[in-house]
Amino acid sequence: KATIEYLMRKQCPDLPLLVARPSIIVGHSRLGCLPSTSIFWVFRMGLMLQKFMCSLDDKIDVIPVDYCADALLMLLESSLINGEIVHISAGKESSVTFSAIDEAVARALNCDPVGDRYTKVSYDILAMSRHDFKNIFGPCNERLMLKAIRLYGAFSMLNVCFSNDKLLSIGML
Numbered sequence: 001k002a003t004i005e006y007l008m009r010k011q012c013p014d015l016p017l018l019v020a021r022p023s024i025i026v027g028h029s030r031l032g033c034l035p036s037t038s039i040f041w042v043f044r045m046g047l048m049l050q051k052f053m054c055s056l057d058d059k060i061d062v063i064p065v066d067y068c069a070d071a072l073l074m075l076l077e078s079s080l081i082n083g084e085i086v087h088i089s090a091g092k093e094s095s096v097t098f099s100a101i102d103e104a105v106a107r108a109l110n111c112d113p114v115g116d117r118y119t120k121v122s123y124d125i126l127a128m129s130r131h132d133f134k135n136i137f138g139p140c141n142e143r144l145m146l147k148a149i150r151l152y153g154a155f156s157m158l159n160v161c162f163s164n165d166k167l168l169s170i171g172m173l
Helices: 002-011 040-049 065-077 098-109 123-128 130-137 142-156 165-169
Strands: 019-022 085-088
Touching: 019 065, 040 098, 040 130, 040 142, 065 085, 065 165, 085 165, 123 130, 123 142, 130 142
Parallel strands: 019 085
Antiparallel strands: none
C-alpha cells in the first residue's frame, strides 16, 4: 500500500490525492460478522485452543464495513487538503480488547466466554500442540493453521490502534 501511495505521488504529482487508510474491516455494525476470511476466524481459533500469543487485555483496531463506507463518502465531500492521510479506524477510544471479542463470540455461540481458562503463550507452545488441532477443529491443514497463528499472533501482540483524530475532526462519529 505504501508503495502505491508513493508511486501515485511521484508519477501523478498533479492528481489531487487524499489517502484513506482503513483499519481491519470486519462485519457490519447492524448485520454482524458472518464466517469469512476475516481476521476473526483466527481469534476464534485462539479461543477454541484457550491459548494464543496475545493477552485478553490487548486491543485491536477493527471497524465494520458500513462505518468504513460512510467515512469514505464523508472524505469525498471533505475539505481536507491534497496529500492528507486519514486513518479510517476505531482509534484508541473504540478499539476492542480480545476479552470483548471473547465475550461477543460467546454470546453469538450461546456459551460461556473462555475468560480465565485462556492463557497467553508463545508461538512455539502453539506449534507443539498442532497434533491436537484435528481433535479441536476437525479436519484441517496444520501447516496453514500454524502459518495463520504465526502471522496473526504476532500482529495481535502489537496493540496497534491508529489515530482517528482527522476523521473525527471532519464530523465522523
